[in-house]
Amino acid sequence: MSTASTMIAVGLTVAAAAFAGRYVVKAMKHMEPALKQTIQSLPKSAFSGYYRGGFEPKMTKREAALILGVSPTANKVKIREAHRRIMVLNHPDKENVCLTGGSPYLASKINEAKDLLDSQNKK
Structure with missing residues (x-):
């Protein structure tokens, strides 16, 4: 050519x-x-499960439940299942297709939410 x-x-x-x-x-x-x-x-209920806004200075039971996507009165099994499901998606060592990896800050907030709900729910 x-x-x-x-x-x-x-x-x-x-x-x-x-x-x-x-x-x-x-x-x-x-x-x-x-x-x-x-x-x-x-x-509107299709988007109601998502948590909007930043984190509160001190995590509340309501905020922890919203982060994990469970009821504030959920039992320990439900809390642990939700925590595992969310941590699999947001773990800092995980490499996502569109992201470079999870966030250590988000992972710490997810762990904080689990710990708070676990300590307040004796079930």
Whole structure:
């Protein structure tokens, strides 16, 4: 292949990519109202299990239960199961696909939540 034909091939590839990108942007603009409507039609309870906000200065029983995703009155078995499930996902030594690994700070908060609920629940 000569230099001229290589330049033409590169130019056509760039043009095709530009047209494809333009098409995607236009398609997304048309889909935006439908996407917003779909998100608004989702039940609010679908997102109610997530803990929003930062950590409190001193962990409370409520905050510990929210972190582990259990009831504040959960028994020790439920607490340990929840702790294990969450620690498997957030352990500092774990390498995630999209992250470099877990957070030591989050792991310490998860452990603190387990310890607090374990000490307050005698079941």
